[in-house]
Amino acid sequence: MPLDAKTSNDKKAFKSVGTSPIRPDGIDKVTGRARFGADMSAPGMLVGRILRSPHAHAKIKSIDTSKAEALPGVKAVITSADLPKYKDADEDILINIMARDRALYDGHTVAAVAAIDAAVAKKALKLIKVDYEIMPHVTDVDLAMLPNAPLVHPGRYDGMAENEHLALALQEQGKAKSKRKSTNIVSRYDFGHGDVKKGFKQADVIVEHEFTTEATHQGYIEPHACLANVSSDGSGELWVCTQGHFMVRDVCAALLGMDVSSLRVTPSEIGGGFGGKTTVFIEPVALALSRKAGRPVKVVMSREEVFRATGPTASSSIKVRLGAKKDGRFVAAEAVLKYQGGAFPGSPVEMGAMTAFACYDLANVKIVGYDVVTNRPKQAAYRAPGAPMSAFAVEGCVGELAEKLGMDPIELRKKNAAVEGTKSSYGPTFGPIGLVETLDAAKKHKNYKAKLGKNQGRGVASGFWFNFGGNTCVNINLNVDGTLALAVGTPDIGGSRASMCLMAAEELGIPYDDVRAIVADTSSLGYNDVTDGSRVTFASGLATINAARDCAAKLCKRAAQIWDIPADAVKWENGAAHPAGANAGDFPPLSIKELAGQAHSTGGPIAGHYEVNADGAGPSFATHVVDVEVDPETGATKVLRYLVVQDAGKAVHRAYVEGQFQGGAVQGIGWVLNEEYIYGEDGRLQNAGFLDYRIPVCSDVPMIDTVIVEVPNPGHPYGVRGVGETSIVPPLAAVANAVSAAIGVRATTLPMSPPRILEALKSKSA
Amino acid sequence: MSNIHVTTTINGDETEYVCRPDESLLDVLRDRLGMSGTKEGCGTGDCGACSVTLDGRLVCSCLVMGAEVDGHKVETIEGMADGEDLHPLQQKFLEHAALQCGICTPGFLVAAQSLLERNLDPTETEVRYWLAGNLCRCTGYDKIVRAVLDTAKDMRKVAKKSSAKKTAKKGARHAA
CATH class of the missing domain: 3.90.1170.50 (Aldehyde oxidase/xanthine dehydrogenase, a/b hammerhead)
Incomplete structure (x- = not known):
């Protein structure tokens, strides 16, 4: 998360990085040999x-x-x-x-x-x-916050701080102070700067809505x-x-x-x-x-158990107010977020609050978030935890503001976009970021110019995710034939072993196929944080590059020993040790294979290591553009075109970067159109299976077009930014904006299932 | 509940096993025969991860009883490649990066093969509807559909060449 710019991007021309080779675990996965x-x-x-x-x-x-x-x-x-x-x-x-x-x-x-x-x-x-x-139960976030709500943890939150949460919550909701000491509100978060009251006074136009989203499940296919x-x-x-x-x-x-x-x-x-x-x-x-x-x-676990008893994401209730001048400049922004995260503290409301307005340069902004407990399974992280819901609400208001001002939605966003040097709504000042670049590329794309027909609408939304670094440890072992065994400690969830091999090959100047990456067990490698926060290609990549550099330094030392010259008179280039200059002596280069073959007589095995608690993960911004058609008879929405434009800093394996963009977009399409946890009056989950909890299938979606923007992250040797999570931040809002444009009613309740859309159409004609 | 003795053909090999009457083909494959390439994602026929073919028909092996396949032919992901040679679909899935986590991949490959056996020139829509019974949560389906269409294109070329050869041979024979 830290945004300090420190290291330089010292690699400009890449040989391996930026290509799309076949992954090392690929054959096992297409033949059924891979062991899950x-x-x-x-x-x-x-x-x-x-x-x-x-x-x-x-x-x-x-x-x-x-x-x-x-x-x-x-x-x-x-x-x-x-x-x-x-x-x-x-x-x-x-x-x-x-x-x-x-x-x-x-x-x-x-x-x-x-x-x-x-x-x-x-x-x-x-x-x-x-x-x-x-005992009495509560599963709805707004009901759980009422003073007479059944308590999930009676007595647990009787302390001072909790009374303060409740008092503030009630005050903010305009209700009388409760005499009761306990509450289901377990935390309150507050972000922002400036003076929103003053800001709204300057506004020519104000948009204000209340939004709700339902809990959704990550929906991984492996229980x-x-x-x-x-x-x-x-x-x-x-x-x-x-x-x-x-x-x-x-x-x-x-x-x-x-x-x-x-x-x-x-x-x-x-x-x-x-x-x-x-x-x-x-x-x-x-x-x-x-x-x-x-x-x-x-x-x-059975699939039913996965739905009932793992960690779906939060459901939410959100209020957003956004004010702008006639020329489109935002003057004030305000949001109240309420997220329930199940039976224990820890809903992702803090991150929802931090990301809500992160796309914009705002003089006056205020965000309050409440973490609420209910009688539901304890939530777990779900891709950019907390951000898709707040983006849905904020970007919905931005979309409506564009309509009211008669402005192009991309131009309106550009006018207010965060850039390098902007003080973000959650505190830090941004370093080099690529939001404007994504907006420009989206506007230029053919999808943005496509003609729309009857009952069709276009939606635009942008999104932000911090990205993370964290504890990381990597080993590179040089084998006797000059190939490398690369051991990382971050489980490979979408092809990251291929990216690691590419970065090690790049750094050592050897073919991709000469590097073989594995995910090592806990006794074979130092501690590694979880594969999360879009951190793997950034942090394990950074550690791989530095472990490769460590390996190269050791190889140079062995060459120096063979040549009988000082180690600093040897440099590593194109997979071989070379004398660093004319003064070093005239020796033919020693390749990695030659040095590996002689290792046992020059001092023993050669291995590179690197351990780090990585910071400098650059945030990634994205802009999505989607066209939909809504059937007025059935209320069903069909996605016609979908475009993802996102900043990858530097795409290491291009096809897998595109894959992250496409996968996030389609998960988002499911969230906005179909998916929801449905609880009965009895507090039991009614749709614990893939038949009733319907995730998008192949025939629901079109091809997902992608544009990779590359604004290098100064915190990574090759400029890499994480890409896994940002892709699910804009789709809820982008699709909702498209549906709203198609039916002429602002969609504020998720999912926008056919019955909800029919209801909205009915209320419009009434 | 006594076990049932079953004789069947799996990937061309005659196979015998005993199973309980309430045991699914999926459980037999995975737990009794050690063929864990076929995956369980739901156990209710909704996700397609357990796709196999039964006498050439695409089925969810979680919805077939182990005892039902007596005397029939079952094909699984383990039978798709010919020794070291991958099936063109397997190769194209790798080249197109049509898998991320890979848990749904065996099911998609079996289902796609079943499509191409019936229709070597499917439209994008036909591919999407044929594969609508297989869930993938990682890829958004884009690269899977591209891989299947690309495989079909290549296989059509091969089919054309071999039929041209056959015609040429026939012609040569006639001429002789």
Whole structure:
């Protein structure tokens, strides 16, 4: 997130970087050989299954597991009594993976069994008797904030700060002060600068709307899966699909009271995550079952469990007010964001608040965000967590302002766009950024000139994401034939091993095919943060480049030794050591293959390393343009054209950069048109399957056109910016603006499913 | 519940196994036969990750019972490449970067192969509707559709050449 410009982009002409070679893990993935979370087994393996609460909120009076334990073939049954009790930061995670005194949402784990096969495990679950006392529940964010709302955590937020949250919240909503001490509002965030009151007084036009979005799921196709194997000496191994195996190791060790060094976690291939695999759910349960049974235990979630009991994103309720002069210059912007993040604190409202107005240069801006708890599963990160919702609201208002002012929506955005030196709405001052470049490229694109027909509309929206660096450690081992084994610690979720190989090949001046990247397990490499925050190509890339430089320096030293000249008289170029100048002596270059072959007689193995807590991740901006057609008979929306323009800083593997743009756009299309968590009056999830929770299918979408803008990030040796998350920030707003243009009514409620659109059309004609 | 003995042909190999009457073909493939290339994304026939063909017909193996395939022919992703030689679809998926995480890829490949066996000249719309039963959350489908269309184009060229050769041979024979 830091925006300080420091290193220079010292590479201008690239050989490998910027091409699109075939990925190193490709053949395994097209032949079925790649091993994902559920594809591993172990001798003597048991099947683990989980019992989940059918109630949104209930006191667990007792759990009787005796009948299940007596069933032949059952080897272990666990409840919260089998896990340590902590009263620290890990407590929420511990209670989320296994309910203690109360079930806090439909799907909350209450017990688990390990049995010789799935049929026995299933039977055993039915034999566990849980005595519940049903309690009042709340699943809606606005209802959860009311003074008389059922409390998710009675008494937990009785402290001073919490009273302050409630008092401010009530005051801001114009209601009387409550006498009640406890609340479901667990945090309040405040960002901005200037004086919005004064700003709005200067405005010629003011646009104001209230928006709501529903919770959506990341929708990765691979359900969570792991294989745990705890030995009687207390040491354990875990095979798991995760975005961060070091995180899994540390959290599981803490929750189970193990030493970190006694747990080795190996990441499987991962079948999608989008943020949803950045925490633990079944992993500590599988380890606890294995520990109790003394045998390996495999736990694989069903799709229903994935929907009910993992971490969808927040639902939100947002109010935005935006004021401008007649010439389009924004003079004041204000937003109130309320996000519910399920049964525990941590909704992404803070990031929603920080990103809301980040695209614009504003003199007067104020954003307030509330983190609210409800009886829903604890949310997890979902691609640019918190940002798509606030962008939907803000960009909707920007779109309406363009209509009211009769201005081109791209020109209006350009007029107010953040540029290098702009003080962002969330605090820091931007370094070199590419928002204006994306707007220019979008305006030039043929899609922006395409003619629109009847019932069709065009929408534009821009978006921002911070991007992240974080703890990163990379090893490069030089093999005897001059090829490289590159070990990174960030699970490869969309082709990043190919990007790492490209950067190592670039730096050492060797062919791409001579580098082979793997994701190393937790005992083979130093700590790495989770694959999140669009950080991998930036941070693991930066570490790979520096590890390659370390490797090159060592190779130069070996050459110097062979030539009997000082090491600083040798330089590395085009895959070989060369004398640095005429004074160094006249030696023919020594290639990486020659030096590798002689390594054992010149001092032993050669390896490069780099460890860093990387900062300098440059933010990435995007502009999306979409054309839709709305069928007035059915209310169905068809996406006709879609354009993503985004700043990649420097695209390392162009095809996979395009892939990130396209994938984010289509996830966004699902969010805005179809997807939603539907809760019944009873607080239970009603659509826990892909049939009723409908993600976009192939026939729903057109080709997704892309333009890669490259404004180099000064914080990365090659100028790389993360690209994974920004692509989901604009689509909600872009599609909503297009639908609004097509039907002539401002769309403020997501998803814009056919019944909602018909309703809007009806209200228009009425 | 006693197990059922099944004899079937999988990827051309005669295969025998026993399974429970309530066990899906998907579970048999993955858990009994160790063929984990076929993936489970939902278990309810909604995602297509478990696509296989049964006597040449595209099916979700999670919706077929293991006992049902007795005496029939099953083709899975493991049978798609010919030894070291990838099927043209597999090669094009790699070249077009038509996969990101890769969990849906085996299902898409089996489904796309099934399409091209029936129609070697599909339109983009035909490809999109044929593949509408396979969910991909990473790619937005763009590069998958391009890879399938590109494969079809190449395979048509090959088919044309080989039929031209056949015609030429026939002609030569007639002339003789």
